[in-house]
Amino acid sequence: MQANQILGFEFFQKIPRTQAEEILANSETIVVEGGEFLFQENETDPFFYFVLEGEILIFKQEKELAVRKAGEYFGEMALIDNQPRAAGAKALTQSTLLKIGQDSLDLLIATNPEFSKNLLQTLVSRTRDDLGELNQGYRKLKVQKKKTSSLNRILDDTTNEIYIFDYSSLKISQMNKRSLNNLGYTLDEVKQLTPLDILAETNEESIRKLLNPLVAESQTQAAFEGRQTRKDGTTYPVEIRFQLMEAEPRIQLVAIVHDISERVKMERKIRQLAYFDHLTSLPNRNSLLEDIQNLEENSGLDKIRLGLFHIDMDEFKRVNDSLGHQGGDILLKEVSKRLKDEFSPVANIYRLRGDEFALLMPCVDTTESAIRFAEVIMKLIDKMFSIHSFDIHLTCSIGIALFPFHGNSATTLVENADLALTRSKQLGKNRYSFYESSLEPLALNKLALVSGIKNALGKSHFYLLYQPKVDARTKQVVGAEALVRWDHPQMGSISPGKFIPIAEESGLIIPMGEWILRKGCSQLKKWHNMGFTDFTLSINFSGIQFSHDGAIDLVKEIVESPESADHGIELELTESIIMEDTEEALIKLQDLKDLGLLLTIDDFGTGYSSMKYLKDMPLHCLKIDQCFVRGIEIKSNQAIVKTIVNLAKMLDLKTVVEGVETKEEDQIMEMLGCDLIQGYLYSKPVSPEAIEEMLEKQINKILD
Numbered sequence: 001m002q003a004n005q006i007l008g009f010e011f012f013q014k015i016p017r018t019q020a021e022e023i024l025a026n027s028e029t030i031v032v033e034g035g036e037f038l039f040q041e042n043e044t045d046p047f048f049y050f051v052l053e054g055e056i057l058i059f060k061q062e063k064e065l066a067v068r069k070a071g072e073y074f075g076e077m078a079l080i081d082n083q084p085r086a087a088g089a090k091a092l093t094q095s096t097l098l099k100i101g102q103d104s105l106d107l108l109i110a111t112n113p114e115f116s117k118n119l120l121q122t123l124v125s126r127t128r129d130d131l132g133e134l135n136q137g138y139r140k141l142k143v144q145k146k147k148t149s150s151l152n153r154i155l156d157d158t159t160n161e162i163y164i165f166d167y168s169s170l171k172i173s174q175m176n177k178r179s180l181n182n183l184g185y186t187l188d189e190v191k192q193l194t195p196l197d198i199l200a201e202t203n204e205e206s207i208r209k210l211l212n213p214l215v216a217e218s219q220t221q222a223a224f225e226g227r228q229t230r231k232d233g234t235t236y237p238v239e240i241r242f243q244l245m246e247a248e249p250r251i252q253l254v255a256i257v258h259d260i261s262e263r264v265k266m267e268r269k270i271r272q273l274a275y276f277d278h279l280t281s282l283p284n285r286n287s288l289l290e291d292i293q294n295l296e297e298n299s300g301l302d303k304i305r306l307g308l309f310h311i312d313m314d315e316f317k318r319v320n321d322s323l324g325h326q327g328g329d330i331l332l333k334e335v336s337k338r339l340k341d342e343f344s345p346v347a348n349i350y351r352l353r354g355d356e357f358a359l360l361m362p363c364v365d366t367t368e369s370a371i372r373f374a375e376v377i378m379k380l381i382d383k384m385f386s387i388h389s390f391d392i393h394l395t396c397s398i399g400i401a402l403f404p405f406h407g408n409s410a411t412t413l414v415e416n417a418d419l420a421l422t423r424s425k426q427l428g429k430n431r432y433s434f435y436e437s438s439l440e441p442l443a444l445n446k447l448a449l450v451s452g453i454k455n456a457l458g459k460s461h462f463y464l465l466y467q468p469k470v471d472a473r474t475k476q477v478v479g480a481e482a483l484v485r486w487d488h489p490q491m492g493s494i495s496p497g498k499f500i501p502i503a504e505e506s507g508l509i510i511p512m513g514e515w516i517l518r519k520g521c522s523q524l525k526k527w528h529n530m531g532f533t534d535f536t537l538s539i540n541f542s543g544i545q546f547s548h549d550g551a552i553d554l555v556k557e558i559v560e561s562p563e564s565a566d567h568g569i570e571l572e573l574t575e576s577i578i579m580e581d582t583e584e585a586l587i588k589l590q591d592l593k594d595l596g597l598l599l600t601i602d603d604f605g606t607g608y609s610s611m612k613y614l615k616d617m618p619l620h621c622l623k624i625d626q627c628f629v630r631g632i633e634i635k636s637n638q639a640i641v642k643t644i645v646n647l648a649k650m651l652d653l654k655t656v657v658e659g660v661e662t663k664e665e666d667q668i669m670e671m672l673g674c675d676l677i678q679g680y681l682y683s684k685p686v687s688p689e690a691i692e693e694m695l696e697k698q699i700n701k702i703l704d
Contacts, residue, residue: 001029001052001096009071011050016473016670023104030097038089038097039075045085047099048075054095060087067092076105161228161238161257163190166250167215170194170207179257184231195255200227200235214244215251228257237264269643274575277351278640279329279631280336285414288350288358292403292410295362306403307364310417311377314395314429316355327387329631334387335394338380353627358417364402367434374398374432397424398432406435449499450506452488457511462486464519465685466537468694469656470677472670477694479536481572481678482520483685484512504544513545514554521564523688528565532695538570538600546577552591559595570598572623586616593618600656604644615651622648624674626659632668645673 003024006012012020029052032038039045041060049056056068065087068074074089161179165172175183175190183190183198196202210222221243227235238257245252275287283291295306313319313335320328332355339349343359350358359377364370378396385392399421407413416435423433456462466480486494503509517539524537545551558564571592577585593599598620624644631637641657648655657669660679669677683694 006052006098009050011071011073016673018671023100024098026101026104028099030099032091032095032097034091034093034095036091038091039085040088041086042084043088045075047101048073048105049089050098050100052096052098054097055092056095056097057090057092058087059090073100161259162254163195163257164245164252164254165195166252167211168251170196170204173252182230182236182259183228189231198228199240200229202226210242211253214242214253217244220244225260236261266643266647273628273640273644278628278637280333280351282336282340282349282351282357284350285352285358288348288352288360289410289414291348291360292413296403296410305363305365306413307359307361307370307373308401308403308413308417309359309361309370309374309377309432310352310399310401310414310421311357311359311381312397312421312425313355313381314397314425316394319392319394320355323387323390323392325631327390331385331387331392331394334385335381338383339377342376342380358414367402370400370402370434371432374400378430378432395430397421397429399424399435400432401435449494449502450508452491452494453499453503453506453508453512456486456488457508457515461488462512462515464516464523464688466523466688466691467678467685468683468691469536469538470682472666472674472677476698477682477691478534478676479538479568479570480691481538481685482516482523482540484516485685504542507544509542509544510548513540513542514558516540517555517558518563521558521561521569524565524568525563526688527692527695528568530692532692534568535695536568536570536598537565538572538598540602541571541573543574543577546573546585546588552588555592555597556595559597567596568598569596570600570620572600572602574602575604590618614647619651619653621654621656621675624655624657626657626679629657629659629661629665629669629679632665638668638672641669641674642672649673 003021006024007017007020012023015023027050032054038049038056050073051068051070053070056074057064058066058068058074066074068089075085161176161182163172163175163179172190172193172195175185175187180187180190185193195207196204199207210224213219214222221241223239223241225237225239228238229235237260239260240258241256242253243256245254275283275290277284292306292308316328319331323331332351335355335357336349336351339357339359343349343361347359347361350360352358359373361373364373377398381394381396385394399417399419401407401413401417401420403413407416420433420435424431427433463485464482465485466482468477469479469481470476471478484496484500486496486499488494500509503512520537520539524535527535527537559569573589589599599618600621600623601614601617601619602623603625604622622644624641628637628641628644632641645655654675655673656676656678657674658678660666660669660677660681662681665679666677666681683690
């Protein structure tokens with residue numbers, strides 16, 4: 001069969017052409033005769049198969065499960081969970097197959113959402129079915145009284161670890177092969193053990209606390225996450241569900257154990273993205289705030305003394321423009337190396353953003369000692385750098401804030417060091433400044449902005465622009481993000497970066513957010529009425545708005561009003577909302593979804609979303625922060641984005657990436673499987689009329 005014929009199957013049509021060709025090039029075409037086995041149950045085989053011609057029977061213990069025909073695939077699950085085959089496969093007729101390996105499977109997961117969704121559904125249904133099969137089996141046992149042989153068969157018919165134990169003694173009576181193999185015990189050995197011998201860091205009191213409601217039948221199952229200990233002492237993370245068995249006369253319980261090593265590995269990757277800078281591998285701003293908070297909590301306000309040095313490279317943009325982005329990145333790595341070599345492990349070093357770094361130095365409690373460190377930093381940066389055979393001379397400006405004198409919380413300390421840095425730059429750069437309360441023309445400017453925001457809300461000085469979102473494959477505009485702008489009558493255009501933080505700090509983000517939501521919903525309805533009914537509009541919804549009393553009622557009133565669009569409204573929320581009060585946040589998110597809203601996690605990867613919570617959130621999309629777009633041509637950066645895209649696809653979520661400015665970035669993002677693209681490559685934020693013009697041009701082009 002020719003390559004073009006194979007690529008014509010619907011399965012390959014759902015994958016970008018270049019990736020489909022790559023999978024085909026790395027796969028082998030084989031022919032099997034009728035009656036020939038491809039694999040048997042419990043065999044290991046690092047391939048899955050796509051049927052090009054013929055019919056393949058899937059069977060388990062001589063029971064027919066399914067017949068796979070041309071255009072269908074089979075055998076993929078053994079690669080996903082890295083386990084022996086759960087069923088066998090045999091050709092019914094002479095059949096031509098594509099034999100596909102692990103690397104191509106990874107590529108499929110990254111590029112074909114439907115394939116990923118099917119895998120996830122299969123994994124979930126296997127886990128869900130295990131307990132039902134066991135209870136059904138136990139009912140049969142009570143009638144048949146063939147306990148040992150039947151129960152062993154039922155236990156071994158599952159992909160999870162399972163064991164049964166007595167409630168009174170906690171002694172284990174049965175354990176399936178999967179569990180025995182993983183733990184390293186024989187069945188005779190395990191019958192001398194209890195769950196307490198297997199579950200690390202668990203005692204009888206905590207186990208009884210989980211089991212008692214099951215025995216009392218006040219709940220049907222109990223679940224928790226922990227670690228299991230093998231016979232050799234090694235441990236691995238697991239999710240465990242206990243349930244009461246329908247057996248008499250003794251009370252028995254079943255434990256279904258799911259190895260979550262891969263999920264934990266994914267969480268570690270996400271945490272790495274959230275707390276460390278991918279260019280220098282230094283901790284980032286999130287780490288800095290967390291470290292200050294931890295020191296504060298562990299030491300107490302009366303004992304802790306810290307010096308925070310906020311460092312900015314002077315004229316770095318000019319140097320970066322001369323060297324190019326790659327040379328600029330090398331220079332930043334050299335700066336980080338010098339700081340680490342000089343100050344580790346005495347101080348913690350961070351890369352905050354761009355060309356800004358920070359040093360957190362313990363036991364700095366006087367201006368004299370802080371000055372000594374600042375002078376060392378400046379001399380360190382002042383030494384010549386050699387990049388691409390060019391000698392580069394840099395200077396730096398430093399802002400210094402001392403804890404607790406210049407701020408008794410992590411956020412305040414970081415903000416005040418930033419104010420001191422601004423002062424250094426205003427005074428001519430290449431110097432250091434301490435935070436002083438008298439620094440504030442800035443403080444006065446804040447008061448003026450607060451007053452201005454109040455007036456602007458009443459006088460329509462705010463307006464919305466809309467930045468298009470483009471389908472990564474078709475390049476069609478399918479939605480937009482609403483972005484607030486402010487034209488001050490005296491100050492002129494004020495950057496959102498200045499007035500949004502002040503609106504949040506002052507609480508004015510509540511009425512401002514209400515105005516934005518009303519305006520955006522109204523505008524979307526106008527576009528829908530013009531015939532652009534599939535168009536979506538995303539609107540930022542801050543954590544302050546989300547946690548505000550009455551937030552859900554207010555959103556309900558707005559989206560159900562006659563002036564609002566009845567579909568296509570998307571709220572962009574930050575990752576941090578889930579970390580405050582998880583249960584309450586999940587309820588609110590579900591309430592928002594029940595209103596017909598699409599929910600997106602904004603700037604994903606710059607905070608920390610535990611997989612445990614992320615999978616429970618009723619989301620529609622993950623928005624990849626633009627910080628991951630810079631340097632995307634580097635393989636390691638691509639791996640970061642691909643990790644997020646894979647995670648989204650496994651959770652059946654869309655991805656949108658913002659900040660795309662070049663064709664190369666666009667092509668790479670499409671190759672990595674991103675669904676939507678947003679950035680200056682396609683359009684800056686524009687007026688409603690400009691959006692309408694884009695959409696009309698699209699329609700006219702299609703009609704032509």
